[in-house]
Structure formats: C-alpha cells, structure tokens
Amino acid sequence: xxxxxxxxxxxxxxxxxxxxxxxxxxxMDGLYxxxxxxxxxxxxxxxxxxxIRELEESAHSLSDKYNICITVYRIERGQGSAIVSAxxxxxxxxxxxxxxxxxxxxxxxxxxxxxxxxGTDGYMENVSLPGETxxxxxxxxxxxxxxxxxxxxEYMLLFxxxxxxxxxxVSTMRMMLIYISVILVIIAAVMSVxxxxxMSSPVRRMSREAARLxxxxxxxxxxxxxxxxLSELSDALNHAAVELSGxxxxxxxxxxxxxxxxxxxxxxxxxxxxxxxxxxxxxxxxNMQMIIDExxxxxxxxxxxxxxxxxxxxxxxxxxxPFSITEAVRxxxxxxxxxxxxxxxxxxxxxxxxxxxxxxxxxxxxxxxxLLGNAVSYTGEDKRVTVRQSVAxxxxxxxxxxxxxxxxxxxxxxxxxRYYRGDSFHKRSVSGSGLGLSIVKxxxxxxxxxxxxxxxxxxxxxFWFELPLPFC
Ligand code: ADP
Numbered sequence: 001x002x003x004x005x006x007x008x009x010x011x012x013x014x015x016x017x018x019x020x021x022x023x024x025x026x027x028m029d030g031l032y033x034x035x036x037x038x039x040x041x042x043x044x045x046x047x048x049x050x051x052i053r054e055l056e057e058s059a060h061s062l063s064d065k066y067n068i069c070i071t072v073y074r075i076e077r078g079q080g081s082a083i084v085s086a087x088x089x090x091x092x093x094x095x096x097x098x099x100x101x102x103x104x105x106x107x108x109x110x111x112x113x114x115x116x117x118x119g120t121d122g123y124m125e126n127v128s129l130p131g132e133t134x135x136x137x138x139x140x141x142x143x144x145x146x147x148x149x150x151x152x153x154e155y156m157l158l159f160x161x162x163x164x165x166x167x168x169x170v171s172t173m174r175m176m177l178i179y180i181s182v183i184l185v186i187i188a189a190v191m192s193v194x195x196x197x198x199m200s201s202p203v204r205r206m207s208r209e210a211a212r213l214x215x216x217x218x219x220x221x222x223x224x225x226x227x228x229x230l231s232e233l234s235d236a237l238n239h240a241a242v243e244l245s246g247x248x249x250x251x252x253x254x255x256x257x258x259x260x261x262x263x264x265x266x267x268x269x270x271x272x273x274x275x276x277x278x279x280x281x282x283x284x285x286x287n288m289q290m291i292i293d294e295x296x297x298x299x300x301x302x303x304x305x306x307x308x309x310x311x312x313x314x315x316x317x318x319x320x321x322p323f324s325i326t327e328a329v330r331x332x333x334x335x336x337x338x339x340x341x342x343x344x345x346x347x348x349x350x351x352x353x354x355x356x357x358x359x360x361x362x363x364x365x366x367x368x369x370x371l372l373g374n375a376v377s378y379t380g381e382d383k384r385v386t387v388r389q390s391v392a393x394x395x396x397x398x399x400x401x402x403x404x405x406x407x408x409x410x411x412x413x414x415x416x417x418r419y420y421r422g423d424s425f426h427k428r429s430v431s432g433s434g435l436g437l438s439i440v441k442x443x444x445x446x447x448x449x450x451x452x453x454x455x456x457x458x459x460x461x462x463f464w465f466e467l468p469l470p471f472c
Contacts, residue, residue, distance in 0.1 A: 005192040005195050005196045005199075006188065006189060006192035006193075006196075008192075009188030009189075009191060009192050010185060010188055012188075013181070013184040013185060013188050016184075017177065017180070017181050017184065020177060020180075021177055028169075028173075033125075033142070036142060036161055037123075037142070037144070039066050039068070039161075040066075040068065040142070040144040040159045040161065041121070041144075042066075043062045043066055043068065043070070043159055044121065044144065044146040044157055044159065046058065046062060047059060047062060047070070047072070047157050048146060048148045048157065052150050055072055055083070055084050056084050056086075059072060059084045059085075059086040060086040062086070063086035063087065063088060066161075067088055067161070068088065068159055068160065068161040069086065069087040069088055069092040069093075069094055069095060069159070069160040069161070070084070070085070070086045070087075070157070070158070070159055070160075071084065071085050071086075071094050071095070071158045071160075072084035072085075072155055072156070072157055072158070073108070073155065073156040073158065074153060074154075074155055075112075075147075075153070075154040075155065075156060076153070080108060080112070080156060083155075092141065092160045092161075092162065093141040093143065093160050094143065094158055094160040095160075107124075107143075108156075108158070110122075110124070111124060111143060111145035111156070111158065112145065112147065112156050114145065115145045115146055115147045115156065116147055120146070121144060121145060121146045122143075122144070122145035122146070123142070123143070123144055123145075124142070124143040125141075125142050125143070141160060141161070141162055142160070142161050142162075143158070143159070143160055144158070144159040144160075144161075145157065145158050145159070198225065198226065198227060199227055199230070201225070202223060202224050202225035202227065202230050202234070203230065205222075205223060206222050206223070206224065206230075206233070206234060206237065209221065209222050209237075210222075210237065213237075213241055213244070216248070218241055218242075218244060218245030218248065220241055221238065222234035222235075222237040222238050222241070250419055250420075253419070253421070254419040254434065258301075258305075261301060262298065262301065265294035265295070265297050265298045266294075266298070268290065268291075268294045269291050269294050269295060269298075272287050272290055272291050272294075273291065275287065276288075304435045304436070304439060305435065307435075307439060308418060308435050308438065308439060308442075311439070311442040316442070316446075318359075318360040318363060318446055318447075319360050319361075319362075320358055320359055320360055321358065321359075321360075321361075322356050322357070322358050322470060323356060323357070323358075323359065323361040323364075324354060324355070324356045325355060325356065325357045325359075325364065325389070325396055325398070325467065326351055326353070326354040326355055326356075326389055327354070328361055328364060328365050328368070329349065329351070329368055329387060329389055329398060330349055330351070331365075332365050332368040332369060332372065333347050333348075333349040333368075333372070333387045334347075334349070336369065336372045336373075336376070340376055343383075344383050345376055345379070345383045345384075345385065346383060346384050346385070347372065347376075347384075347385045347386075347387065348384070348385070348386045348387065349386075349387045349388075349389075350386065350387070350388045350389070351388070351389035351390075352389070352390050352391060353391050355389075355391055355396050355469060356469075356470070357396055357467040357468070357469060357470065358470050359447045359467060360443075360446075360447075363443045363446075363447075364443070364447070364467075366439070366443065367439075367440050367443050367444060367465065368387075368398070368400070370436040370437065370439060370440050371400040371440065371463045372385065372387070372400060373436065374402075374436060374437070374463070375400050375401070375402035375404075375461075375463070376402075378402055378404035378405060378461070379402035379403055379404045379460070380402070380403040380404045380405070380460065382403055384402075384403055385400065385401065385402050386399075386400075386401045387399070387400050387401075388401070391469070394468060394469050395450070395466040395467065395468055395469060396466065396467050396468075396469055397464060397465075397466045398464065398465055398466075398467075399462050399463070399464040400462070400463045400464075401460060401461070401462040402460050402461055403459075403460040404460050404461065405457065405458065405460075406455045406456050406457040406458055406459055406460055406461055407422065407453070407455040407457070407461055408457055412453060412455065415437050415453070416437050416438060416440075416441045417438060418434070418435060418438040419434040419435065419438075420434050420437075420438075421434040440465075444465050447467060448468070449465045449466060449467050449468075450465065450466040451463075451464065451465035451466070452464060452465075
C-alpha cells in the first residue's frame with residue numbers, strides 16, 4: 001500500500017510539474033510574443049488616431065507606457081525622413097539605423113512594402129543589419145510597421161521592442177522548477193509514508209481481529225482508526241461479530257433445549273417400556289397410554305423442526321381455499337379444552353358471527369393450536385384461557401388471551417424469532433422447542449395476515465391475528 005501511495009503521489013507531482021514546465025517554457029515564448037504584438041498593435045492604433053501636431057507627445061507617452069521604441073517617418077516623393085523619434089533607455093535596433101530611403105531595398109523599405117502589401121501592418125523578427133548574421137546583438141528584436149495617411153501625406157509608424165529578457169526568465173524558471181520538483185518528491189515521499197501508515201495499520205489490525213473471529217473468538221473489537229471508510233467497515237464488522245456471537249449462543253441454547261426436550265420423553269418411553277417388560281402386572285392400559293402420549297409429543301416436536309426447515313427453504317405448501325374459520329376455531333378450542341380439562345384448564349370461546357376466510361385450513365388450525373398451547377402453558381392460577389373471534393373493517397380477528405405472567409416489553413420483538421425461548425420455566429404438558437411462534441409467524445405471513453401481541457407483565461397476554469374476509 002505504501003509503495004502504491006508513493007507511486008500515486010510521484011505520478012501526480014510529475015504531471016503537475018510537466019504541465020508547469022510546458023506552460024512556463026515551451027509555450028512561454030509564443031505567449032510573450034503574442035502579448036507584445038498586441039501591445040504594438042494597440043500603440044499603432046493610438047498613434048494612427050493621434051493628431052499630427054501631437055504626434056511627438058503621443059509617441060513619447062506610448063514609448064514610456066509600453067517600454068518600446070517608436071520612430072515616425074514622413075514619406076515624400078519616395079523619400080522617408082524621421083520626424084518623431086521616441087526611444088527607451090539603452091537604445092534599440094531602429095535607433096541604430098542610419099536614415100535611409102524607404103523605397104530602396106533596405107530593411108525599412110521591406111517593412112514599408114510589407115505594411116502596404118498586406119494592407120495592414122508589417123512585421124519582422126530576429127532581424128539583423130545588412131551584412132550581419134542572426135547571432136548579432138539585435139537578434140530577438142521585433143519590428144512592427146504601419147503606413148497611415150494624414151491629408152495627402154503618407155507616414156510610416158515604426159515600432160521596435162525586445163524579447164531578450166525572456167530567455168533569462170525561462171532559465172530562472174527552469175532552475176526554480178528543478179528545486180520545486182525535488183521538494184515535491186520529498187513531500188510526496190513523506191506524505192505517502194504518513195498516509196500509508198494511517199491506512200495500512202488499521203487494516204492490518206482488523207485482519208488480525210478477523211482471523212480471531214474466524215476461529216470463533218467473538219470478543220474481538222475492530223478499530224478502523226480515523227479514516228472514515230475504514231471506521232465504517234470496522235463498525236460493520238463489530239456488528240457482525242455481535243450478531244455471530246448471538247447466533248452462536250442461540251445455537252448452543254437450542255442444542256441444549258432440544259436435546260433436553262427430546263431426552264425427557266425418550267427417558268419416559270424407555271423407562272415405562274422396561275417396567276412393563278420386567279414387572280408383571282405393569283403391562284396395563286395406563287402405562288401404554290403414557291408411552292403413546294410421549295411418542296406423539298416427540299413426533300410433534302420433530303414435525304415442528306421439519307416444518308421450520310421447510311419454511312426456511314420455501315418448500316412448505318399451502319392449500320388455499322375458502323373455509324369457515326369460526327368452525328375451525330370453535331373445534332380447536334373445544335378439542336384443546338377436552339385435552340387439558342383433566343388438569344383443570346378452562347378454554348372459553350366467544351364469537352360474534354360465523355365467517356369464512358380463504359386460507360390453508362390445516363395451517364390456520366396449527367396457528368390456533370400453537371397459540372392455545374402457549375396460553376395454557378403460561379396462564380395464571382385461574383387456569384383460564386379465552387379465545388375471541390370478532391369481525392370488523394373487512395377482517396376476521398382472532399384473539400387468544402391468558403391471565404399469566406405476561407411478557408416483558410424488551411422480549412416482545414424476540415418471541416417471534418426461531419428458537420427463541422423466554423427465561424420462564426416450561427410446564428411439561430406443552431414444552432416446546434422455541435419454534436411455535438416462529439411457525440405461527442411464517443404461516444400468518446403466507447396468508448398476508450396482520451398479527452401481534454399485547455402483553456403486560458403480571459397481567460397476562462393476548463396474541464391476535466386478522467385474516468381478510470374475501471367478500472368485503
Ligand atoms: P416455546 O413455547 O416452545 O418456548 P414459542 O415460540 O411458542 O416457543 O414461544 C417463544 C417464547 O415466547 C416462549 O419461550 C415464552 O417465553 C414466550 N411466550 C409465548 N407465548 C407466551 C404466553 N402466552 N405468555 C407468556 N410468554 C409467552
């Protein structure tokens with residue numbers, strides 16, 4: 001990571017420097033010349049518009065303002081004579097020329113002809129005096145001419161400026177750029193080390209913690225440091241660790257609960273069988289019934305587990321058709337009532353109308369049985385459970401109310417989870433695997449039913465669900 005960040009910094013610095021270099025050196029000359037040329041054009045415009053009597057004054061002020069040399073020639077009968085001359089300190093190319101006729105084949109003649117020929121301005125660059133080479137001291141000068149007419153008289157405005165200072169500026173800049181490049185590379189190296197350290201050390205720490213988590217150590221704590229993305233990742237991993245540890249605890253609880261619940265009936269069955277085999281006279285109907293009851297309890301527990309796995313894998317099939325829910329609830333309540341009447345339990349059924357709904361009858365009866373089973377298991381001393389059916393707003397509402405210990409508020413969202421079991425003791429007659437309400441939830445969700453629970457600790461609970469009436 002450190003190497004990559006360093007490489008990214010170096011590439012970034014190199015691109016910035018290359019752009020600076022290009023703009024400062026390669027394009028600088030052209031840019032400077034075009035700026036100078038447009039200044040010369042502006043000067044020519046001003047001087048061309050100036051009154052002929054103020055020509056001298058205008059030329060001097062323009063020369064001072066733009067730091068250029070100006071000469072104005074009056075052209076008469078093919079002869080050019082300088083009438084205005086404004087020059088900067090140190091002189092320049094045109095002020096070292098001797099007066100000449102502009103119609104001869106001289107430098108001034110060429111500028112005159114060029115200005116006339118193009119209809120606009122004459123321009124020359126890197127000029128040298130006749131007989132001198134390009135390397136002479138005046139190389140780098142720009143000459144600019146314009147021919148104007150005042151009355152019947154022609155004038156040639158001649159401007160001269162230097163572009164020498166640019167070379168030294170460019171080489172100074174080159175030096176500066178070299179220094180800046182070195183400084184930038186050093187800064188890039190230092191910053192990449194700091195940044196890489198800030199990013200890679202939390203990543204290393206987190207991967208160490210992840211390895212511990214993979215080995216089942218849920219006490220891990222991920223710390224993403226101050227980098228936002230890493231701290232978000234560490235939050236997610238901490239959350240995952242908490243969830244995993246909960247899942248692990250739940251799984252252990254489940255194995256303990258299920259094995260306990262399975263062992264109890266199995267022990268009873270094997271105990272009673274041995275007694276019936278070994279002790280004469282114990283082979284009676286009562287003992288046989290005990291074995292049958294425990295076997296059916298085992299069967300229903302195993303069926304719950306199988307159904308749950310079908311819900312999870314989406315293989316549970318519902319046979320949806322209209323059926324009388326009033327009749328189904330009444331039958332279930334009566335049957336359950338008969339089943340536990342010997343233990344003193346009373347199940348009341350109240351209903352305001354006979355209605356039908358569309359659904360899987362067997363599954364809805366299963367929901368009622370599960371709710372009744374829990375209500376009987378947890379109801380209070382009065383051993384009363386009430387089942388109520390009411391119709392309102394196009395829904396048939398079923399409520400199962402007990403007068404038991406109630407459910408603490410923080411447990412309410414959890415009771416619908418698979419394998420969740422509250423801390424309360426379970427009475428043997430309905431001891432379950434913590435799957436009952438989860439099965440209820442899955443069945444009701446498949447019927448698009450609304451469902452829920454109202455409960456107050458010490459005052460009992462009311463579990464309810466509402467199925468839509470088909471013809472409302
Ligand atoms: P099980 O009854 O097999 O434990 P359930 O899924 O049916 O599993 O119920 C989950 C938990 O919800 C129970 O362990 C219990 O704590 C709580 N519970 C369910 N019904 C009632 C009730 N009527 N009164 C109090 N607690 C209840």
